[in-house]
Amino acid sequence: xxxxxxxxxxxxxxxxxxxxxxxxxxxxxxxDEKGNWTEDSFLVVTTFKVHVLREDKITSxxxxxxxxxxxxxxxxxxxxxxxxxGEDQILAHYSSKHLSRFAYIARGINILISGRFEEVESSEYxxxxxxxxxxIPGTGICPKCSGNGGFYHILKGFIKPYRKDxxxxxxxxxxxxxxxxxxxxxxxxxxxxxxxxxxxxSIAMAFVGVMFFLSVSIVLINIxxxxxxxxxxxxxxxDLRKQLFEKYQKLPLSFINDRRPGELLNRITEDTRFxxxxxxxxxxxxxxxxxxxxxxxxxxxxxxxxxxxxxISVVPIAGFLMLSLRKxxxxxxxxxxxxxxxxxxxxQDVISGMRIVKSYGKEYDEAExxxxxxxxxxxxxxxNERFWGLFDFVMSFFMGMxxxxxVFFGGRAVLGNTMSAGELYQFISYTLLLFQYVGWLGRxxxxxxxxxxxxxRIYDVLAQKVEEESPDVIDMKIKGEITFDHATFGYKSYQxxxxxINAVIRPGEMIGIVGASGTGKSTLINLLMRLYETDDGSxxxxxxxxxxxxxKSYHSQLGVVLQETFLFSGTIIDNIRFSKRDATIAExxxxxxxxxxxxxxxKLPDGYNTYVGEKGYTLSGGERQRIAIARAILxxxxxxxxxxxxxxxxxxxxFMIQKALDRLTSxxxxxxxxxxxxxxxxxxxxxxxxxxxIAEIGTHSELLEKKGIYYGLYTAQMK
Amino acid sequence: MSENVLNIYEKKAExxxxxxxxxxxxxxxxxxxxxxSLDCNGKHYRRVxxxxxxxxxxxxxxxxxxxxxxxxxEIGIIEDLNSxxxxxxxxxxxxxxxxxFTPVISKIYEIKDEYGYAYFRVMTDKxxxxxxxxxxxxxxxxxxxTRLIIKDVDENRFEIKDVDKLSKKERRMLDLFL
Numbered sequence: 001x002x003x004x005x006x007x008x009x010x011x012x013x014x015x016x017x018x019x020x021x022x023x024x025x026x027x028x029x030x031x032d033e034k035g036n037w038t039e040d041s042f043l044v045v046t047t048f049k050v051h052v053l054r055e056d057k058i059t060s061x062x063x064x065x066x067x068x069x070x071x072x073x074x075x076x077x078x079x080x081x082x083x084x085x086g087e088d089q090i091l092a093h094y095s096s097k098h099l100s101r102f103a104y105i106a107r108g109i110n111i112l113i114s115g116r117f118e119e120v121e122s123s124e125y126x127x128x129x130x131x132x133x134x135x136i137p138g139t140g141i142c143p144k145c146s147g148n149g150g151f152y153h154i155l156k157g158f159i160k161p162y163r164k165d166x167x168x169x170x171x172x173x174x175x176x177x178x179x180x181x182x183x184x185x186x187x188x189x190x191x192x193x194x195x196x197x198x199x200x201x202s203i204a205m206a207f208v209g210v211m212f213f214l215s216v217s218i219v220l221i222n223i224x225x226x227x228x229x230x231x232x233x234x235x236x237x238x239d240l241r242k243q244l245f246e247k248y249q250k251l252p253l254s255f256i257n258d259r260r261p262g263e264l265l266n267r268i269t270e271d272t273r274f275x276x277x278x279x280x281x282x283x284x285x286x287x288x289x290x291x292x293x294x295x296x297x298x299x300x301x302x303x304x305x306x307x308x309x310x311x312i313s314v315v316p317i318a319g320f321l322m323l324s325l326r327k328x329x330x331x332x333x334x335x336x337x338x339x340x341x342x343x344x345x346x347x348q349d350v351i352s353g354m355r356i357v358k359s360y361g362k363e364y365d366e367a368e369x370x371x372x373x374x375x376x377x378x379x380x381x382x383x384n385e386r387f388w389g390l391f392d393f394v395m396s397f398f399m400g401m402x403x404x405x406x407v408f409f410g411g412r413a414v415l416g417n418t419m420s421a422g423e424l425y426q427f428i429s430y431t432l433l434l435f436q437y438v439g440w441l442g443r444x445x446x447x448x449x450x451x452x453x454x455x456x457r458i459y460d461v462l463a464q465k466v467e468e469e470s471p472d473v474i475d476m477k478i479k480g481e482i483t484f485d486h487a488t489f490g491y492k493s494y495q496x497x498x499x500x501i502n503a504v505i506r507p508g509e510m511i512g513i514v515g516a517s518g519t520g521k522s523t524l525i526n527l528l529m530r531l532y533e534t535d536d537g538s539x540x541x542x543x544x545x546x547x548x549x550x551x552k553s554y555h556s557q558l559g560v561v562l563q564e565t566f567l568f569s570g571t572i573i574d575n576i577r578f579s580k581r582d583a584t585i586a587e588x589x590x591x592x593x594x595x596x597x598x599x600x601x602x603k604l605p606d607g608y609n610t611y612v613g614e615k616g617y618t619l620s621g622g623e624r625q626r627i628a629i630a631r632a633i634l635x636x637x638x639x640x641x642x643x644x645x646x647x648x649x650x651x652x653x654x655f656m657i658q659k660a661l662d663r664l665t666s667x668x669x670x671x672x673x674x675x676x677x678x679x680x681x682x683x684x685x686x687x688x689x690x691x692x693x694i695a696e697i698g699t700h701s702e703l704l705e706k707k708g709i710y711y712g713l714y715t716a717q718m719k
Numbered sequence: 720m721s722e723n724v725l726n727i728y729e730k731k732a733e734x735x736x737x738x739x740x741x742x743x744x745x746x747x748x749x750x751x752x753x754x755x756s757l758d759c760n761g762k763h764y765r766r767v768x769x770x771x772x773x774x775x776x777x778x779x780x781x782x783x784x785x786x787x788x789x790x791x792x793e794i795g796i797i798e799d800l801n802s803x804x805x806x807x808x809x810x811x812x813x814x815x816x817x818x819x820f821t822p823v824i825s826k827i828y829e830i831k832d833e834y835g836y837a838y839f840r841v842m843t844d845k846x847x848x849x850x851x852x853x854x855x856x857x858x859x860x861x862x863x864x865t866r867l868i869i870k871d872v873d874e875n876r877f878e879i880k881d882v883d884k885l886s887k888k889e890r891r892m893l894d895l896f897l
Contacts, residue, residue: 037846076876077820089752097873135836
């Protein structure tokens with residue numbers, strides 16, 4: 001992200017730099033003091049000063065007078081403020097477009113205030129290409145400006161690995177076209193040379209034989225072509241599915257979180273299916289149709305150019321009609337799809353919330369609401385169908401008219417002996433062929449635009465840059481010392497969730513994490529799980545920066561039990577084994593026993609082979625949690641993370657698991673989040689997170705003595 | 720000793736459930752930095768934040784006045800801004816404009832869709848501007864049959880107050896998103 005814009009020439013002379021002073025940052029301010037859009041205002045930060053350049057005036061602040069700077073996000077924009085003698089002062093108002101940019105600027109000014117001279121750099125990408133104004137889909141460079149993103153370029157990229165297969169299909173298409181065009185020629189000869197000239201039956205039979213042969217070849221070549229294209233289509237879509245799935249696994253969680261799960265699912269299933277369908281239905285005929293179309297017209301022109309021109313003149317009219325309707329067609333389909341989505345998502349909403357609907361007695365209201373939505377959809381659909389009906393009618397009318405013209409003029413020519421009967425027959429055959437493919441070509445734009453959007457959606461994922469692990473990462477045996485060194489992190493760069501976290505956790509220590517909801521407890525754990533990386537500062541494991549340890553080695557020594565326990569569709573044994581594929585049965589039973597899960601599993605009719613997950617046996621929340629605990633401890637991890645791991649359990653089970661966990665957590669660095677403080681009574685130290693920071697850290701008795709937040713929580717829960 | 724703590728929680732619960740209505744008696748003053756301070760019930764708040772509780776359905780009513788800072792506690796609620804004095808209205812509207820930036824679209828010049836994004840060129844009450852939305856996500860929220868909120872790729876918000884007031888041509892361009 002650019003933090004050092006170039007000043008426009010009108011503003012350039014206004015900044016005067018003293019000796020040793022340089023411009024650190026220069027960013028545009030896009031809202032003026034009256035709250036309107038503006039284009040030539042800038043915020044310039046130099047070594048010693050902050051300047052706000054407005055159209056005609058300049059306001060400057062000495063950095064040494066400032067206490068701090070901060071970027072305050074609002075709705076649809078934000079404010080950059082500085083504090084001078086304890087008084088907050090507004091420097092700039094900007095739209096959301098620059099939220100992240102000003103967050104970095106605030107960080108940069110604060111560094112200068114603290115007397116250091118480092119420059120803040122942003123690895124974030126620009127959302128909009130500064131050159132062409134197009135949205136950049138999560139990549140570093142604009143695909144359009146770099147010339148790599150055009151539709152044909154994408155298409156070429158997708159086709160390239162299958163060049164041979166495409167060539168084979170192409171040859172078959174040419175063969176189809178040649179044979180199709182040959183048929184009317186043979187028929188003309190039959191009529192002119194044999195039927196009209198009292199030819200012998202044997203010659204007639206020979207002609208019929210040739211016609212039979214041609215018909216059979218058309219069928220055979222078409223079958224070969226269909227097989228080849230179907231194979232090619234499914235091959236391409238299978239490859240794309242594989243690529244997409246692999247990419248999803250590698251992409252950062254933030255990409256997945258930004259998009260609706262249904263949308264990502266659709267890209268794997270729907271979009272790839274459409275591509276294979278397109279290749280099987282459309283592409284396989286594409287060249288054949290063009291080939292036939294062009295030669296068809298040439299033959300017609302040779303036969304009778306006047307009549308041919310007359311007939312062909314219908315084509316542009318139909319073509320023009322179709323082109324002008326294309327926009328309308330795509331629009332009405334978009335509208336219909338949207339309404340369809342509305343109906344589907346409402347239906348899903350109500351069905352999944354059935355218990356609530358019923359318990360509040362709102363069945364009737366919901367039914368009414370659904371009726372309205374469904375009615376709207378029906379209305380749109382009806383309108384579209386009517387449109388289609390009309391469209392088809394108009395199209396066939398034009399074609400019928402064309403045929404009438406051919407028969408009228410052609411018939412006159414035959415009667416006037418300027419054309420033979422066979423030629424007229426051939427001409428009519430070509431005319432029918434022409435019209436047949438006009439309809440097909442009319443469908444083409446819509447299909448191509450659908451292909452385009454499918455390809456774009458797939459490309460959007462495949463083009464995402466994934467940060468590959470550097471080759472210098474090391475595998476190491478973890479002892480379990482964790483150091484937070486000025487760790488700062490936010491899901492959005494302008495909204496830090498954790499700020500300046502500093503702590504040293506000794507190997508084998510159990511840390512209880514407490515704090516109100518939304519203060520960043522789970523975020524801290526996400527960082528430990530390496531789902532996200534710190535924005536500033538670092539987390540060290542046994543003195544090594546976490547980023548230098550290979551993910552594979554790190555995750556194999558990490559055990560995790562999360563609040564929402566997720567079980568995959570499969571058997572209990574599969575689910576426990578998920579963390580360690582080669583675990584022996586003995587190990588699995590031992591883990592299950594430690595997690596207090598063995599007892600209830602033994603009582604299930606199918607034992608460890610019980611099928612669980614979406615369509616399987618329904619386990620209670622506590623049972624699921626115990627399986628998740630077994631999964632976490634199976635690997636004998638060095639670092640154990642428990643995020644409300646026992647929250648869904650009854651008091652007795654919790655007590656039993658606590659007992660088991662006590663034995664288990666010894667020697668393992670453990671981080672446990674819990675709202676029930678009794679769960680944490682074995683913790684060596686407690687960490688209270690409040691206001692994005694560690695508010696208190698220490699042993700139970702230390703914190704009680706301190707009479708701070710922990711003391712309050714503890715007394716409130718104990719009484 | 721722990722009794723005291725319990726009492727503190729009782730008090731907190733009391734505070735949490737009570738609602739303080741801000742009236743004309745409470746004094747708002749503009750600070751030199753451009754923000755607002757407030758004197759209310761004998762207490763001075765150096766900087767307050769104004770939050771719309773119903774930003775879409777009731778933008779000028781039920782405004783929560785909050786203490787700016789770590790605690791971010793609600794000081795009170797302004798039930799109806801329009802019933803306050805002109806002076807307070809202008810002070811508070813100024814603050815609202817700083818923390819809510821939602822240009823209202825009055826005219827649509829052009830909408831172009833390309834590669835799953837739609838590019839708008841519009842006139843708003845804050846001047847002319849261009850923005851882009853992602854057609855794959857829920858960029859357009861229907862507040863009612865005729866009122867829309869459009870979120871662009873940068874999370875800026877644009878409002879169309881009444882779709883019916885747009886020309887037929889503009890409506891047809893918008894049709895894709897309705």
